[in-house]
Amino acid sequence: MYQSQFIKQIFEFAKWETAEGRFEKIQRKYYPELDLKKQYNARDIIDTLRFSERRSLFQQSMDELQEDRLFVSSVHGEAHILRVCILCFFLAEKLGIDDEEFRDVLETAKYHDIGRINDKADRQHGPRGAELMSRMDFPAGREKLKVYQAVIAAHSLGDEAFEEEWEKWGNSVREIDRGRNLLEILKDADALDRFRLRDQSLRLSFLNKRISHQMVQGAYELVHFFTGCGS
Numbered sequence: 083m084y085q086s087q088f089i090k091q092i093f094e095f096a097k098w099e100t101a102e103g104r105f106e107k108i109q110r111k112y113y114p115e116l117d118l119k120k121q122y123n124a125r126d127i128i129d130t131l132r133f134s135e136r137r138s139l140f141q142q143s144m145d146e147l148q149e150d151r152l153f154v155s156s157v158h159g160e161a162h163i164l165r166v167c168i169l170c171f172f173l174a175e176k177l178g179i180d181d182e183e184f185r186d187v188l189e190t191a192k193y194h195d196i197g198r199i200n201d202k203a204d205r206q207h208g209p210r211g212a213e214l215m216s217r218m219d220f221p222a223g224r225e226k227l228k229v230y231q232a233v234i235a236a237h238s239l240g241d242e243a244f245e246e247e248w249e250k251w252g253n254s255v256r257e258i259d260r261g262r263n264l265l266e267i268l269k270d271a272d273a274l275d276r277f278r279l280r281d282q283s284l285r286l287s288f289l290n291k292r293i294s295h296q297m298v299q300g301a302y303e304l305v306h307f308f309t310g311c312g313s
Contacts, residue, residue, distance in 0.1 A: 088164050089144055093132060095307065098125045104306070105299045112282040113298060120296050124303035127172045136184060140171055143188045151218065153198040162275055165304050167191045169271035169297065176293045177267070183260065186226065187267050190233045193218075194268060197234075208238030212251065228252045233265045237272065266290035274301035 105123075109116055131137060144167065152160055170191045174184045197211025198204065212235035220227050232251040236244045248261050270291050276283040281302075289295055 086144055086147070086164065088161060092128060092168065092304075092307075095128065098123075100307075105302050108281050108302060109299070113284075113286065115286070116295070116298060118299070121299035122172075122297050124300045124307060127168065127297070127300040127304065130175055131168065131171055134171075134175055136171075136175070136181065139181065139184065140167075140188070143167075143185065143192070147192050148218065151193060151196050151214075153195050155198070155201055157201040157278065158195045158198050162278060163192060163195065165275050165278075165301075166194070166268075166271045168304065169274050169301060170267055172297065172300075173267050173271060173291065173293065177291065179263070179267075183264065185222070186229060187264050189220070189222070189226075190230050190237075190264060190268050191271060193230070194234050194237055194272065205238050209235045209247075211235070212247075229257075229261060229264070232261060233268060236265055237268055270294040274298065275305065277302045277305040 105121075106118065109118055131140065134140070144164070147163075149160065152163060155162075167188055170187050171184075174187055179187070193211065193215060195207065195211065196214050197207040197209070199207070199210075212231035215227060215231050215234065218227075220230070228251045232244075232248045232253055235251065236247040239247070244262060244265060245258065248258050249255065253261060270289050273284060273288040274294065274297055284298065284301070286295060286298075
């Protein structure tokens with residue numbers, strides 16, 4: 083069983099009919115370019131997780147979350163972090179990444195906002211968080227920590243900053259494409275959770291992966307089903 087009450091609630095949720103038609107109004111008003119027939123809804127996302135062969139890896143990662151490291155906030159706090167992890171899980175499944183990369187993307191998702199000092203726009207919260215990670219203990223070791231630091235540092239910066247951050251934290255240039263893929267998954271999941279701010283907060287131009295454009299409905303529903311449910 084999951085230690086997190088938030089995760090338990092999501093996996094036990096059954097009132098999917100309460101969302102029927104709700105996103106259609108948002109789509110027509112703010113996202114007319116989206117094809118509703120191609121959208122994954124929240125139930126699709128949760129069922130994919132529920133029946134995934136990697137559900138146990140997800141459970142282990144969530145149970146190892148160092149909650150005391152998270153920024154305390156209703157906007158960038160634990161509920162946001164856990165939804166981003168769920169969206170990363172779904173992206174990882176659809177993109178077919180390997181187990182090692184799957185674990186890596188969850189670690190970056192869990193701690194991507196630990197450098198926040200407020201809920202305002204702050205490009206430096208990623209680099210600040212990367213510095214804080216050096217004080218944390220990761221069973222995967224120091225080599226993995228360098229990967230996590232580079233991705234977390236870069237997630238709040240412009241795309242052009244990634245190569246510099248990747249090398250700055252001591253990562254091999256040979257592995258940069260793998261690092262960039264982790265970053266794009268994290269940034270897409272983070273962007274998709276912007277529905278916690280306003281119904282029109284997500285900019286589709288923020289999304290890197292094609293599959294992410296099919297997750298907009300599900301991301302909207304996850305926020306409106308589970309906003310404010312901490313562990």
